[in-house]
Amino acid sequence: CSSTTPITATLFPGDGIGPEIAESVKKVFTTAGVPIDWEEHFVGTEIDPRTQSFLTWESLESVRRNKVGLKGPMATPIGKGHRSLNLTLRKELNLYANVRPCYSLPGYKTRYDDVNLITIRENTEGEYSGLEHQVVRGVVESLKIITRQASLRVAEYAFHYAKTHGRERVSAIHKANIMQKTDGLFLKCCREVAEKYPEITYEEVVIDNCCMMLVKNPALFDVLVMPNLYGDIISDLCAGLVGGLGLTPSCNIGEDGVALAEAVHGSAPDIAGKNLANPTALLLSGVMMLRHLKLNEQAEQIHRAIVNTIAEGKYRTADLGGSSTTTDFTKAICDHL
């Protein structure tokens, strides 16, 4: 319980189960004595012309100012004329890398018990350019964009991550045998960065083969870095290996030192407000945020409490085969602190 001046962090509780799991995080963090003041922002009910989405300008300003935040699930309201909330955040805050550690949780059995990998996804371009076009009726095209700048910065992030986290290998995932120019440029950038990190083993794996290897033997991988769409696919695949998006944290890294940790699962409107949601992904994302803030002691302590509570098995939410409420599960974690 250090008594430093508190750090201000933005909190997006999000929709659906978001507020309940955000409540859980606040409870656990307070119990652990984490020196954080939350600045809460909800998704607006009208389109903010300055963001072209339901995200308010103020909420984006809050992240820009605090440079650190935690985000629950946000369902994009149906309708035309506005942008996806998640994509708006990535674009407006220039969140160029999405980091997802994926490891087997002791005591939570899946078909795999040897998973310990990190996917690092380029988060701003590729098939997510938003550029699409109907050539003639019945013929449409989408543009995939790869730039040297975005590829270098995510590669740099991946190698730096590997080096500072005691990782030994970086695998660049691609389909350059088909997309020689786009994925070829991505690989070229990865190779350039790899040369600056001779202590890290570098390899290139074609995405189809990568997926096959991941389901056969995920222990073959360590850190994976890849363009946007492959990252979207492979990070979910990896989450599946260890139990799903309800158990895996993520953190988005932005250009000016911004870090926005995020639970990437859905907002589960069917169970919203029923005290049934599993807060683990948001809690573990919160732990990533603490590590980013170098609050390593509290991060470790909270991480251990979460893992031990799940391993013990006495308090588990329904998605993990238990019958605990969100509040009981949260209390159990606090008791472990």
Added chain:
Amino acid sequence: CSSTTPITATLFPGDGIGPEIAESVKKVFTTAGVPIDWEEHFVGTEIDPRTQSFLTWESLESVRRNKVGLKGPMATPIGKGHRSLNLTLRKELNLYANVRPCYSLPGYKTRYDDVNLITIRENTEGEYSGLEHQVVRGVVESLKIITRQASLRVAEYAFHYAKTHGRERVSAIHKANIMQKTDGLFLKCCREVAEKYPEITYEEVVIDNCCMMLVKNPALFDVLVMPNLYGDIISDLCAGLVGGLGLTPSCNIGEDGVALAEAVHGSAPDIAGKNLANPTALLLSGVMMLRHLKLNEQAEQIHRAIVNTIAEGKYRTADLGGSSTTTDFTKAICDHL
């Protein structure tokens, strides 16, 4: 052992281990009394200007004439100025659908024992357009093309396949939340076709979620239909669930009734010529070819012999943890016939 006039089929033994596993197929088919005359074609040693690749014009003519063929692995020679052999075949023969059944083999243990699904991949467009472009230095783009014609025909193939093979559900895999125009058109076509098959359940699954569900519980799926790149990724993922590309067959369907069955694994140059290769994928692809030819009795007989040989476990090649040679494994299959 029916005594019909033999059917002529094209055989591409391919490179590396190709000739050895093709030998195995010929042996097993002869032993089973399959009424097929093989017309063998090898990859040329020079670029044929009429195909712009190392594939000879004659070999393509052979498939066009016979309308049926079997293909081993073909490594595309390194160098510029020619097209990938596999892509050339798909393009020149208009092989619009790639069908990959993926099922757990009795007696061959993986982490999954409940896999029984069919991936049907659009095989001609999407990210495989070959259209790429450098905008300025450091900025490149690839075009993904989706057409109504190609989407309808692969959807039609998938639903027809489901109906004629006693399957209950077709899942269209997409990322239309991001690529609304391209993947949106693909889904629109699938929906149109689905309406003609009220007895088949139709659903749409986002690719990232699909991959997560596949590794958590593949029994959730039945027939999957999808654009080219997703098919490339998901069919390999599915193969991984049941043991890898050495065990999974595939068949390419063309517009004019052409069917080219194919082992999709690599040519494994490291073990080529050493009598160590596993012929299972090519054998099972041969079985798909026989089913296409309505030689169902022999297809069934050979299929059973392969499965039983592997299940028995006495003769297995090194990739399956055994120490049998290709010829011994092949002989064991023949003995089961």
